[in-house]
Amino acid sequence: MLKEKLQILPAQPGCYLMKNQHNQVIYVGKAKNLRNRVRSYFTGSHDGKTLRLVQNITDFEYIVTSSEFEALLLEMNLIKKYDPKYNVMLKDDKSYPFIKITKEKYPRLLITRNVKRDGGKYFGPYPNAYAATETKKLLDRLYPLRKCDKLPDKVCLYYHIGQCLAPCVYQVAKEKTQDIVQDITHFLNGGFHDIKGQLQQKMESAAAKLEFERAKEFRDQMQHITAVMEKQQMMTNDMTTKDIFHYAFDKGWMCVQVFFVRHGKLIERDVSMFPFYAEPEEDFMTFLGQFYTKSHHIKPKEIWLPEGTDAAIAERLLEVKTVQPKRGKKKELLDLALKNAQLALQEKFKLIERDEERTIRAVEQIGQTLQIPYPERIEAFDNSNIHGTDAVSAMIVFEDGKPNKKDYRKYKIKTVKGPDDYASMQEVIRRRYTRILREGGRLPDLIVIDGGKGHMSAAKEVLENELDLSIPICGLAKDKKHKTADMLFGEPAMIIPLERNSQAFYLLQRIQDEVHRFAISFHRQLRGKNAFQSSLDGVKGVGEKRKKMLLKHFGSVKQLKMASFEELTTAGLPKDAATALLAHFQEAETVEKDS
Missing domain, CATH: 3.30.420.340 (UvrC, RNAse H endonuclease domain)
Incomplete structure (x- = not known):
């Protein structure tokens, strides 16, 4: 049946679904030419990993599309629908912290790991919770947005130390709030150098007026900005928010490295390693299409991709500006991602082989x-x-x-x-x-x-x-x-x-x-459970709730049997029930001795 179906495959772009003996979809792929791609699985030699996939195929289906781009979109949707065993799926639960400005009448500044389409402004990701917390503390010192979840009926400490405008009591103009939000947005988008310049002028002005305590406050704020925002070396002079992708592959495994560059600094990287069964460039494109469907990945202003990747399809797929550096420092940064991917693949490959030896090959x-x-x-x-x-x-x-x-x-x-x-x-x-x-x-x-x-x-x-x-x-x-x-x-x-x-x-x-x-x-x-129930069954006045209450109070049935009348009543048992329980234990002890 497979041979006959292979003969009539169309030489057109589309998606194919491989099925096992249980009629389950185990792999979804895309192809520029369905006939050539699907036939390749059943001809020639394969590595052990691909061979296992082919051995499990008992049937296949295909869907023709009008273009390679439509095949890519369809493949992503089919992978989501069927969750095939052999496909690349980004199942990691890793999430990074973001700083959020809420969309409320009186906005708040929060740290969150869940990015939602709720009208709020999100900035990040930050490499860890500490970096996000320190940045938020700095912004709290500089900008007096409200801190409380619900507006109280009187001013709080934050108002008295100048970190809140107290909208709970005082009327705050909408323009004032908008100006603060714009300043924070400018600050987090790399404009903290401008803020430092403004603070420098305020410090000098305060010092000229002999307001030294005020001048000291401005100086401390400048030092905080330097400590929090400038302690990492600049990676690029370009302040655009970007993600840099590169990948390495060997023996049927692929490693993708993603560098998160924010305000010219490399703040974090993401490493993904997985088996692939088609062409490396095509499986990388599938990975790219899934990457930003996760809630903790926000699309940047632009992404950098290696040569060999179809930049036009990537840009159309992600709706983000795509750059493929050819020379200079940008190319060096892209090569650095490639080098990291190659090293990670080499280091992890032996562990992957060992795990496969213990599991799949053992089966x-x-x-x-x-x-x-x-x-x-x-x-x-x-x-x-x-x-x-x-x-x-x-x-x-x-x-x-x-x-x-x-x-x-x-x-x-x-x-x-x-x-x-x-x-x-x-x-x-x-x-x-x-x-x-x-x-x-x-x-x-x-x-x-x-x-x-x-x-x-x-x-x-x-x-x-x-x-x-x-x-x-x-x-x-x-x-x-x-x-x-x-x-x-x-x-x-x-x-x-x-x-x-x-x-x-x-x-x-x-x-x-x-x-x-x-x-x-x-x-x-x-x-x-049964031992506890049987030892107290049939005692008048001791039901399920009182059983649990007694066990919680005394810790065990053994301790409960040793308790006195006073201890039982202190634990919350009525006098009649306590008397009945003591009589029950005494009777059980007598029966045990006689037997």
Whole structure:
């Protein structure tokens, strides 16, 4: 089917959507020529990363567009819609502080990390909260905007020290407020040198009038401006707000460096590293299109891009002036971003390879050993109980060799009486996959059972005979030291040889340890809760609220049992309830001694 679809692909620009065996979109790409680009995935040799993508492709769709630019826009929208596994997605939650002038009748000066379209003026980003806070403190000394969230009914300390005009009490002209906002805007846009010049004149004028304390205030303000705004060396003489982009790529990985230049100073950089599957220039353009969709990235006045990037498309896409320096200091700054990208890629590449060895390649090895397709999603189960009481089971999920904790599930055993591990496993398998089938959820590629042949047979019976599902199941048996020893697979279940020092074995060990931890922690939580409830059940006058109140006051059931009548009443328990509780404890103690 794929070969036939490849033959009829149009030689036009557009987007293509690669799908896996579950009909999920796993990759979205764009192309000037759909026929050439899509065919390239199925011909020639690829690196291991691209090979894994191709091995997971079972179908594809394509959408023709009228231009390369429209293909880029469509690709961005499709990536947002499908969140494909193999696409570049800026998922980092990093945010930088900004200084904001609010749009209110009496504006305020704030520090925020959330940039919104609310009419306010935002300045930044600043490299850290300290830099933003110090700048705001300086502006508070220079300009008397209001500081309070809600206007009080009397003047505050800020008015008395000259840092607020007290609009809560006095009428402040709109023109006065606008002038202050304009001065702050000018200051933060690089005009602080002009402010220093004005303060210099005021200081000299005050000194000439022998107003030395006033002159000292102006001098201190000038020193604050110097300390806060001028302590970093100038990077460029151009005061335009700009972002400088460059990228390096090697072995299918790309690193993008972004320098944030504000008022001629390099204040911060952003580093992103990710795998790419198309041409580097095209994937960089996709990255660029996503970069400013994040709330903490504000478009500057201009951006600098390396040669080889289509500046016209970038400018049309971002609606920002685009510059591609060819020589001089501007080119040197662009080259500095490239050098940083190359160094970061070299430093991180070994770590990326090591992580991939522990996860994706380990999963590949498990699939090859069991002779099944790449088990991208693995679900593991384990039971926990004490002689059949408080019986629970837990399920964890590993995707591409990494835990996906949002998909973890806990189960209380409902239908099994007594210590029957096999029946408990059947109940949980039945409940889990009946619901998946009912809701149309994602089935796993491999099920891992923390147990031996009996547990595997119990799970298979439910899956195959009741639910008509054919999902590979492997068991993990432990040795006398309760450590992972053998992997069991097949019908009948047999020990599958796996080298103890292989990454595949270590991954299975991590899965078994994690599902056991999750199950035992849930069991302990449930057991502790039930122990507290059962020791106080049936006591007249002690309901759920009073149980919680007593436990909070005394700290434990043991301390509660040792409490006197006076201590119980002091804790807030009525006299009748305290008497009933003491009698209950005494009766329970007598029964325990007799038994």
